[in-house]
Amino acid sequence: MKHIFTVCLLLTITILSAQEKGSIVGKLTDKEVNNEPLAFANVIIKGTTIGTTSDFDGLYEIASLDPGTYTIQVSYLGYETAEIPGIEVVAGKVTTLNVPMSASEGVSLDEVTVTTVARKDSETALLLDQKKTVTLETAIGAQELARKGANDAATALSKVTGISKEEGSGNVYVRGLGDRFNITTLNGLPLPSNNTSKKNIDLGIFSTSIIESIGIDKTFNASNYGDFGGANINILSRDYNGSGFFELTAQSGANTEAIGVDNFYLNDGPDFSGFYNSDIPNNPFSNTFSTSWDRKKTASPINSKFILKGGDSYNLGENTRLNFFAIGSFANNNNYRQGVNRGAPNVGNGLPNSDFDYERFSYITSTTLMSNIGLRLGTGNSIKYNFLLLNNSEQKQEEFTGIIDREDDAPEGGGFIQRATFDRTSLYIHQLLGEHNINENLEINWGTAYNYVKNVIPDRRQNTLLPVKNNQPDGPKSFALVSAASENHRFYQELDEEEIAANISSTYKFEKNAEEEFNGKITLGYNGRFKNVDFDATQFNYQFLNVAQQPEVNPRNIDAYFEENPLSSGLYQIRTFRGPSSFADALLPQTYGGEQQINAAFITFEYSFSTKFTLFAGARGEQITQDINWNTVIQGEGNNNLDIFEFLPSLALKYALNDKNNLRFAASRTYTLPQFKERAPFLFQEEINQDSFGNPDLVNSINYNFDLRWELFPSSSELISLGVFGKLIQDPINTFLVVSAANDLSYANTGDTATAFGAELEVRLNILDHEKETENTFLKEALTIGGNISYLNTNQELDSKKVSSETSLSAAFTNTEAPLQGASDILLNGDISYYLEFAEEKNFRSTLAANYFSERLYALGSTGRGHLIDKGYVTLDLISKAEFGKHIGIGLNLRNLLNPIIKRVNENAKGKLDLENPAIPGFLEDGPVTVLSYRRGMDLSASLTYKF
CATH class of the missing domain: 2.40.170.20 (TonB-dependent receptor, beta-barrel domain)
Structure with a gap:
């Protein structure tokens, strides 16, 4: 009982403190390479030691800030330092600040936006999507797949809460419900089965090298097919928008x-x-x-x-x-x-x-x-x-x-x-x-x-x-x-x-x-x-x-x-x-x-x-x-x-x-x-x-x-x-x-x-x-x-x-x-x-x-x-x-x-x-x-x- 009380107290303090604080989040992009995400740039509150760095997808967050108005400095080796004044932090809210960076010119304030556009293979971006969506959706992206060493979609799904892999096959159980209760789609369109014994395609045949993310919807959405009891599993195929590689x-x-x-x-x-x-x-x-x-x-x-x-x-x-x-x-x-x-x-x-x-x-x-x-x-x-x-x-x-x-x-x-x-x-x-x-x-x-x-x-x-x-x-x-x-x-x-x-x-x-x-x-x-x-x-x-x-x-x-x-x-x-x-x-x-x-x-x-x-x-x-x-x-x-x-x-x-x-x-x-x-x-x-x-x-x-x-x-x-x-x-x-x-x-x-x-x-x-x-x-x-x-x-x-x-x-x-x-x-x-x-x-x-x-x-x-x-x-x-x-x-x-x-x-x-x-x-x-x-x-x- 003592431990339960301690956990409840900590959660209460967390919630109350979050209501008193605000945060700044956003995305940094690189104008030198077609606005690709800029990773590992420094973002700090001017005049303080409070700051962070952007992740692989250019995403960053400075959390638990007192309400007020701040000047944000963004710097990256070889690039012009960007300074954006007048950023207001409100208690219990998130201020979104997206900044394009350049090596040859400063940042114009009209280039700064407040809309976050995130890639679907980033753990942080997918987590932000999960936070904003109304339905109970979970996703696992290419970044997380690589980190956890998943070679195929079936193995990847076995890392998700409530999902286990069927031994000897690429089929999964979702909350104890097997093959006949699930539905599998690719980019939102249905997939056939590759096995006469199964309703769903063997997820083990989808190499993670072709996957941008896998969405798992454990609750029914009327826009999806109704032959559903465990989960709708949607594989997003890998896309590319950057320079040649x-x-x-x-x-x-x-x-x-x-x-x-x-x-x-x-x-x-x-x-x-x-x-x-x-x-x-x-x-x-x-x-x-x-x-x-x-x-x-x-x-x-x-x-x-x-x-x-x-x-x-x-x-x-x-x-x-x-x-x-x-x-x-x-x-x-x-x-x-x-x-x-x-x-x-x-x-x-x-x-x-x-x-x-x-x-x-x-x-x-x-x-x-x-x-x-x-x-x-x-x-x-x-x-x-x-x-x-x-x-x-x-x-x-x-x-x-x-x-x-x-x-x-x-x-x-x-x-x-x-x-x-x-x-x-x-x-x-x-x-x-x-x-x-x-x-x-x-x-x-x-x-x-x-x-x-x-x-x-x-x-x-x-x-x-x-x-x-x-x-x-x-x-x-x-x-x-x-x-x-x-x-x-x-x-x-x-x-x-x-x-x-x-x-x-x-x-x-x-x-x-x-x-x-x-x-x-x-x-x-x-x-x-x-x-x-x-x-x-x-x-x-x-x-x-x-x-x-x-x-x-x-x-x-x-x-x-x-x-x-x-x-x-x-x-x-x-x-x-x-x-x-x-x-x-x-x-x-x-x-x-x-x-x-x-x-x-x-x-x-x-x-x-x-x-x-x-x-x-x-x-x-x-x-x-x-x-x-x-x-x-x-x-x-x-x-x-x-x-x-x-x-x-x-x-x-x-x-x-x-x-x-x-x-x-x-x-x-x-x-x-x-x-x-x-x-x-x-x-x-x-x-x-x-x-x-x-x-x-x-x-x-x-x-x-x-x-x-x-x-x-x-x-x-x-x-x-x-x-x-x-x-x-x-x-x-x-x-x-x-x-x-x-x-x-x-x-x-x-x-x-x-x-x-x-x-x-x-x-x-x-x-x-x-x-x-x-x-x-x-x-x-x-x-x-x-x-x-x-x-x-x-x-x-x-x-x-x-x-x-x-x-x-x-x-x-x-x-x-x-x-x-x-x-x-x-x-x-x-x-x-x-x-x-x-x-x-x-x-x-x-x-x-x-x-x-x-x-x-x-x-x-x-x-x-x-x-x-x-x-x-x-x-x-x-x-x-x-x-x-x-x-x-x-x-x-x-x-x-x-x-x-x-x-x-x-x-x-x-x-x-x-x-x-x-x-x-x-x-x-x-x-x-x-x-x-x-x-x-x-x-x-x-x-x-x-x-x-």
Whole structure:
């Protein structure tokens, strides 16, 4: 209680003192280089020692000034000192002073402005934007991304309060809500998914080198699409407006687990570049496939990355400016996992039905090409074209050794499964954006986009071998006892998705106040999104015959079996899911596809009733149609149509206690739309022992969202905020275990309601901000800390009868309640950064960043089994960078320093295996059974950057 009283007293003193003081903030620009930001200039109160320096973006703040009139002096080495008299500081207010500096002339007072225009990649600028906005928006910019060493958008978002990254993917959980609750946009226009299993694009494929900032809106704004429950994540692509530059970066490194193995193995076929593809051969039933079944040894698994980027801008007239920016990059990464992989425990004895020692070798590539061209016409019109190409691939060589089926295949061990997979996604994005200020009251913004995504899995190969004799697990192996034809197969998949999107809005501002700003703003707009999806897949299964004549097979030379035993030997036949070659439609692929159309109109109203109180209200109407058709083995030919209209109101309130303190409230109604894959009755076999299919009877969920937050901005670069939130979800959608002989996964509205309540605390503080004067310049030293913590409590009803009555599927949930999938009770992020200038244009920066999430639900428990739970762990990264003059910089990144064990368990199981004696049946005691366990390894890399 004593500590609580002390904290409350300090906060009270801070608020009261802030009301008695004022501050001066602004931006310094350099007239010598097209008004680029002027960093590290000195700003002082004349006749005093009170002052500061501008940051990387030319921004500065002199805080806690007594009310009065001051003369401000701005100086920079080699530039004329600017002296601006008569600057008034008012208690509880911020005076903004922007100054253009010149080397050859003084500052004319008519050049001094009181409007701050800030770049969107600066931490300080984004924090100032967050302070001024009415809605609950958060952003992380390029400057912060570099400081925290985030290589991609997914990793960057994991540094934000209340957001965690899904293990093994580039998807994120926002306040415990996973992929289906979020929406991802690029420059405000929607993005397609690159994965049939996901609604959102994998954020891991967006390199931070192409990102100016990432905006995270955890509350619904009526100008955004209503398919929203967790967050609207908007990526702003990098732009450029300065003088010409060209930059080259080379990086090399390794993963400790990958380089720790004696040999590294991958698939036959795919190459270094990641642009590989392979078509089905002309006569597949004759076994004319060109790639090997066997793994192949590769060179040393060294990671590398290369980036080329440049930009320039030109004055085409007095008020016309053309700018362009382009970047090309290629990166590859090698990873290795070794651990255990087990199936769900049997209800009777607590032992997992399958029990494998598991190895996975993987090689990942990422190729990026991005360019944008911008044309500014006068002060009120701009047009921009963006192009983005992303090509991402991963090849995996996975091997499983042990018990395949405790009651059937290799019950005492000795079973062997290998799977070779190459998965490639190519994404093409074209965007045309326009902004037009018709006059000081009216502005129009518009944007159009054409997106095309192609995902291919060409020639996935799987082999399964069993001991010739079940009681001799270490003895010879063969195909003889493999009963299911699909256990040995070659699989081809192709997904094509085309999308056209359009935004247009018109904003009218009214009622100008004494500060020459408008109190009110009304925006009318339209959003359209039109998507076509086309998916097809064919699998060639090897059915083995004549069990008594099957020869022994060397697991490391499976090619030899097929070379010595051609199709004419009669030992096997090739068939698809539709049947053998004698069937007329044997080569007809399984397909699903369809169209999705969203047409929406919205209106928003913003009004400042005073300098302290602002209201932002909106309403949106969306007409959604989702037509899906399929031709699959599960249900033959069919179709299903979803046609709904949603009215989506929203409200946001902001009350400024003073210039440093805000109170915010937000409430809204949104929905969650099922995805094509979740509704398509197609059998996906994406993982060993993890098959799933869609449910055409799925309907959308309805979400009610509430937020309350307090913010304190001690300075232009500091923040303390505390927020609470709540969500009510009607008809939540979940993945569940279907009651069937196959135990497949599917999707359903598994209960009537779900709730989520939580609290978030965020802190960013400057511990040290010191300057040392030398003969030629001022050298800066700074130490900053940041951190955030989120607490989350979620609960949802589980109703097996609801699933049975509303769908053609059956469910048998073990529990009647459960947390939301992917929700962790506690999320923690923390970082400490040190910056030192040891000479002019020579500096060093280092950041230590940590992240923790507590255990979270992976899948609902069913048929007497407990939930599958991902255990929590801590990651720790060290990112360092040094610059030696204008041209050369080096970096050293050490990621995942603690290298924790990543573990998934089945809770409430009746026992756990004796891991010291795994061959002995039985269990030690009641407790969770580990079903997946491995280490990711530490990623070590060094980089060199040269600026021309």
